[in-house]
Amino acid sequence: MSVLDIRGLHVWFDAPDGRSAHAVRGVDLAVRPGERLGILGESGCGKTTLILAAMGLLPSFASVGGQVVLDGIDVLCDGEKSARTVRWTHAAMVFQGAMNALNPVHRVGEQIADPMVFHKQCSRREAKERTREVLGLVGLPASVARRYPHELSGGMRQRAMIAMAVACEPKVLFADEPTTALDVIVQAQIGDLLYSLSERLGLALVLVTHDIGMIAEHSERSVVMYAGVIVEDGPTYEVLTAPRHPYTRLLLEATPVVNRDRPLVSIPGSPPRLDQPITGCAFAPRCPHAFEACAVRPPLTGDGHVAACHALTQGRLS
């Protein structure tokens, strides 16, 4: 039984001039309760769009196809109404810019309590009690509740956001680049916190990032996206040490690693434009192994560790 089940998801962003960008081009993804999943990819590959769609948070100029079932609720079928039911209580999200996600004119404690009052119909008093509890859970002193966001450091603000996210006991926590705006040491602290919360609360964690190190340490399963599709999906350790898809391989070679002396490579070319139709494998124009078969879109193949690549299935990759 999956806590999040995405089937055949497509997302188009419609521009006013009639063109539209096909940002997510058919994604199937199931997440088990308590699973820690990392979604890896460069900017523009559709990873953020995918989780926004799962939360029903896409803007009005987006059109969506497919199905998203979150904790038994069909998110897309009922428009804003079902999405509202899902948010905070079944799934919550931690955003990228911790600096800007909190409202500067309200005390941190009130902001953490708000979704509880709104969704769980618990009283302000109870919510206040629970706020203390969740602040402790994320390693902040209870006194933070009375502070304003500007009085907190970036790391503390991100912790407060995480406290708000877990306050209503959701089943799934989405984290969109939760550490990008933070310092190295704080990044590691926040990553560790997300991991331990997921372990203690049995929370499924969906971690969206372009940071391979973040995925390596804080998820057991990794999904690699390219141009709106999943190109590889498997146990994190395998994906990072024995990558199958040529894109994953190149991405790993482009990433600097401490304590290892090897030249860095860059991937030639750039990702395809999403406002023009893509036929076949989207990575083929940049792929060193591309051949005739790549004109047809490859399916995800394999057992447990899957990848979408013709060269792989035909044994052309070493």
Add this chain to the structure above:
Amino acid sequence: MSAAGSASPHLLEVHGLSVHFALKRSLADRMGRRSGRVARAVDGVDLFVDAGELLALVGESGSGKTTLALAALRLVPVTSGTVLLGGRDVTRESRGSLRSLRQKAQLVHQDPYASLDPRLRVRESVAEGLRIHKLTSSAEEERSRVHAALAKVGLTPAETFAERYPHQLSGGQRQRVAIAGSLVLGPSLLVADEPVSMLDVSIRAGILELLDTLRREERLGILMITHDLATAAHVADRVAVMYHGMLVELGPARSVVDAPQHPYTQMLIAAVPRVQREEARTRTLPGEPPDASRVPPGCRFHPRCPFAEERCRVEVPALLPAAAGSQGKTVVACHLRTAAPAVAAETADGSA
């Protein structure tokens, strides 16, 4: 005062550089008739960069690394100390001669999406410096220098790229345009402030490679500011680690990364995520980044240091050769890592 201009072997020399910012006096300060607090962003830093060398300056935000680099270009007022660029003291130049110095030392910003004017074509952005410094006499000469700079950063054919607007370029191409805008002035020093942190992983290597080529082929000295030790380890000759306004460790890139001496450097390296999972989550990373306006006595790292002793709370450690583990090539500011304090003669202060 040292004799400025006396055959200095280094391209950039920084001696005892301090940058302090006065903070606004708080109400409590005024009521207590105290003077306002001072943020000691950079406090007594000694450093040099050679021609053809890439020095990486590593630290958290608030460590003073950007302020140090800006002070070296005199883009922020220097409180005390000297900065010698090609033998001339940047801190004492008049405004007029500062302009010619700035031509020699160029800054590359972090965010190529913000550093380029969206309304200017690439050729106009690149030519801006030439015009300000009045370096070309004809439109023809300007064109050829702009094209040469674009070719140097790998934007070929230069004729095509010159006519484009920033929105038609990828992030990596934009950063190349920004670098071309610096190169066109023929600098000897490039200060790059987090030049790849806004870029996607797949194109970072290309920009780092470009910096490496410029260093080797143009003999540029490069001061690269970064918070990413892994990137520093890949491209830098030497790495300087800053904490709370001071250098805490300085040495060859490999030995700083493979055998970090200072507890702070060790903590930074422990924070870098790895693919191999065993050591994950056994680490402890205590504390919050420092606040430049509240300087602890003694070693500035002692409130977060797992090894701090009584001495660390009182006595400020000097930057001295490490006692063990790095073949004496690394200098470190830590009481527990340096040899007996008698070797103080090692400090670069020839003028006794």
